[in-house]
Structures are given as structure tokens and as C-alpha cells.
Amino acid sequence: MQNISINTPALLFPAITLLMLAYTNRFLALATLIRNLHAKYKQVQEERDVIRAQIRNLKKRLVLIKQMQAAGITSFFFCVLSMLSFFLQYEVWAITIFGLSLIFLLLSLALSLNEVYISTKALEIELKNMEEE
Numbered sequence: 001m002q003n004i005s006i007n008t009p010a011l012l013f014p015a016i017t018l019l020m021l022a023y024t025n026r027f028l029a030l031a032t033l034i035r036n037l038h039a040k041y042k043q044v045q046e047e048r049d050v051i052r053a054q055i056r057n058l059k060k061r062l063v064l065i066k067q068m069q070a071a072g073i074t075s076f077f078f079c080v081l082s083m084l085s086f087f088l089q090y091e092v093w094a095i096t097i098f099g100l101s102l103i104f105l106l107l108s109l110a111l112s113l114n115e116v117y118i119s120t121k122a123l124e125i126e127l128k129n130m131e132e133e
């Protein structure tokens with residue numbers, strides 16, 4: 001059996017909480033951007049095609065951020081459950097649950113990478129629009 005203890009899942013606590021903070025900040029920035037685009041969409045008739053492209057991009061990013069947060073929270077949940085299992089001396093369960101925690105953390109990070117890729121597409125849309133003007 002692997003040699004891990006209750007301290008091993010505890011090491012993930014700071015990482016997961018910082019990750020969740022970063023995800024929340026991304027969500028808040030995205031919410032502000034959506035509200036600003038909505039106001040701009042209502043005011044400016046000429047740029048509606050660019051705004052629609054941005055809105056499609058933002059919808060994808062919003063879904064990804066929700067999935068990132070869900071995977072991060074699930075990872076945190078399994079991490080705590082793993083520590084509880086260690087505390088109750090169910091080591092086999094603790095190690096298995098800790099493995100699940102790591103899998104969900106990897107999923108969250110992969111979704112985050114995808115969201116970063118899509119967010120750069122949004123910047124490309126803006127740059128393209130400025131080049132055309």
C-alpha cells in the first residue's frame with residue numbers, strides 16, 4: 001500500500017482554495033464584461049456583429065468557468081472526505097478518495113486551460129475589429 005497520511009490531502013487545501021479564488025475572480029470579471037457588452041449592444045447598432053461574436057465566446061467561457069468551479073469544489077470535497085477517512089482509520093478508502101480528489105483537480109485545471117484558450121480568442125476578435133477600422 002502507498003505510504004500517505006492525513007497530511008497528504010491537507011497539502012492540497014491551500015492550492016484548491018487559491019484556485020477557487022482565481023476562478024471566482026474570472027467569473028466576476030466575465031460578469032462585468034457581459035454587462036458592459038449588453039449595454040453597448042443596446043446603444044450601438046454598427047458593431048452588433050462583433051458584439052454577437054463576443055457574446056458567443058462569453059457564453060462558452062461562462063459554461064467552462066461553471067464546470068471549473070464544480071470540478072474544483074468536488075476535488076475539495078473529496079480531499080476533505082479523504083482526510084476524514086484517514087481520521088477514521090479507513091486507509092484504503094482514504095487513498096481511493098484522495099485519488100478521486102486529484103482526478104477532479106486535474107479536470108478543473110484542464111477546463112481552466114481551455115477557458116484561457118477561449119479567452120484569447122475573445123481578444124483576437126477585438127484586435128481584428130480594431131484592424132478593420
